[in-house]
Amino acid sequence: MKLLLTSGGITNPSIEAALLDLLGKPIAECHALCIPTAQWGHQMLGPQSVRSFIVGDPQRGMTTMGWASVGVLELSALPTVGRERWEPWVREADVILVDGGDATYLTHWMLESGLAELVPRLDTVWVGLSAGSMVMTPRIGADFVSWTQAPDDRTLGVVDFSIYPHVGHPMMPENTMADAERWAADLGLPAYAVDDDTAIVVVDGQVEVVSEGTWSQLA
Known part of the structure; x- marks a missing residue:
């Protein structure tokens, strides 16, 4: 799995170029699956925001980039479908687009x-947006847990660092670099603080930051 972990999506040419490099072929030849599932767990999101992600928001790219096809994969439905049915859908996709929440x-x-x-x-590219990126980290910190039934702040731990997203976002004035440093100190893990013009590429354990904005590697 190749990871493109973003805060705000495909927001600038540098992040788009990184995506194209990971895909290894034009977007018009790639088949995508989009996963809106994380939205259902966030207290401020719901049917309208899920629809917006699936239909596409040109400002953050993702589903509006001219893919050969875009399908929707709702993870909460998969246990009732049967793995023998849904696994081929996932394996046949060139890219999985995973929304926040x-x-x-x-x-x-x-x-x-x-x-x-x-x-x-x-052998697929995972493109995460906010929570869709944070899910790959070991922990997200209590500040970013919105789901009321979450047992703790642990996530999958596919990568060995955590991510503080949306630094300096005008709608999230609390997301400052100073707060990110406090958050990272509480976690006690390697971490990156990134704004919406920054992405983290992970391939075979190698990490590269791609940015036209603001970011910091935190101890």
């Missing part, structure tokens, strides 16, 4: 569905 809720359904076990073995 609550990363602990997304973690729950990735484990419950069996997708978490499959993901590390896929």
Whole structure:
């Protein structure tokens, strides 16, 4: 699995170029699946925001980029469908586009569905937006848990660092670099604080930051 972990989506040419490099072929030749599941776990999101992600928001790319096809994969439905049916859909996709929301809720359904076990073995590009990126980290910190039934702040731990997203976002004035430093100190893990013009590429354990904005590597 190749990871493109973003805060705000495909928001600038540098992040788009990184995506194209990971895909290894034009977007118009790639088949995508989008996962809106994390939204259902966030207290401020719901049917309208899920629809917006699926239909597409040109400002953050993702589903509006001209893919050969875009399908919807709702993880909470997968346990009732049967793995023999849904696993081929995932394996045949060139890219999986994963929206934000609550990363602990997304973690729950990735484990419950069996997708978490499959993901590390896929030759597919995972493009996360906010929680869709944070789900791959070991922990997200209590500040970012919105799902009321979350047992704790643990996520999948596919990568060995945590992510503080949306630094400096005008709608999230509390997301400052100073707060990110406090958050990282509480976690006690390697971490990155990133704004919406920054992405983290992870391939075979190698980490590269791609940015036209603001970011910091935190101890």
